[in-house]
Amino acid sequence: MTTTPERTAPHHTPATPALPAHARLLLTLARLRLDADQERLARSLAGRDDLDWGAFLDAAARHKLLPMVGRHVFAHRLDRERDGVKGFPYGWVFTTSYLGNRDRNLALYDEFGRVFRELGDAGVRHAVRKGFSLAEGEYGDPGLRRINDVDLLVDRDDVPRAHEVLERLGYTQGRLAEDGERVLPFSRKTQVFWRVNLSNQLPYLKAGHRPDVPEFNVDLCHDIFQKKSGVSAPAAELLDRGVPAVLCGAPTWIPDPADRLLDLCSHLHKEATSLRFIEDSVDLQISKFLDVALVAGSYDETVWRAFLTRVGEYGAGPIAYYALHFTAELYPGAVPQEVLAALRPDDLAYLEQYGTLDGQTARWASPFLERLFDTGRKDGSERSNVPHD
Structure with a gap:
């Protein structure tokens, strides 16, 4: 990284008098x-x-x-x-969650460190997105951030070699069976949908055989933007700028600072506005905005200039502004006002829209802070057409 993370987000608290x-x-x-x-x-x-x-x-x-x-x-x-x-x-409910998450993440640490090491030994260029780059970087505590999987940027040309490595380590592309012991292959319909519409490979899974780790999940990503977004930042370009790192005790890479924040913005925007994530009530999660705030809070003027240049090169202004705008609403001071002003589009109506990537654009009726805690916000939305079987 070109800057030293402060491992803290700006400490201002948003004005929330109307919230429960x-x-x-x-x-x-x-x-x-x-x-x-x-x-x-x-x-x-x-x-x-x-x-x-x-x-x-x-x-x-x-x-x-x-x-x-x-x-x-x-x-x-x-x-x-x-x-x-x-x-x-019931303080023990909360402290046990912290300690249990630490044990879970340490199990993932051992497994994914092996994955990083084996991919590197096989000559597969890769970079770690989110996950452990944040847990070991900005968060600085293995128990704080819940990690579900590992997302890796991999060039499409390297997929055959990556597939061989993951298969050798016991991974299969599929979904975990109900008994938690097997990984079942995806249907032909799901395979075709992912290949045509998404920028990721189907997930690679391995049964974890632990109550806290039912599965180990590796996602290979070829672009930090979805195909239907109209924006593309191919993995090969990001890997050329990748920064060497040691994560999970193994040598690996992470995206360069400007790419790293843009990746977080793209991820946040995708999940906040896609019907699949709205259906599962994981579209709006404060933890995702905290990720953005922590990384943004470590940037100096040089990195911000590089970020704005990168956003301009990819034409990703609306996506970046969406994530940074709402992050600034939750964490005032996390994003410099001049950065927000530079990215601000003329028409802000899209900030209240969702479903565009699904071809079913709709508009939220409630403001951001209210729907952030509205557990029924998915009830009136359209249904996702992304197959899961």
């Missing part, structure tokens, strides 16, 4: 560290009689923030009464 107490509490805790004011606010919210702890637990899980909440509960003793105000109930 459980939502305000989660937004307060959705950061690496709490300053004194944020700790006081968290304690005050936690002590309110109208705070719905079931809703808080659900929201923390939906937004993939339970482990982070658990570390805050332990580090700040938020489960203890102070000044007559009761602390978090």
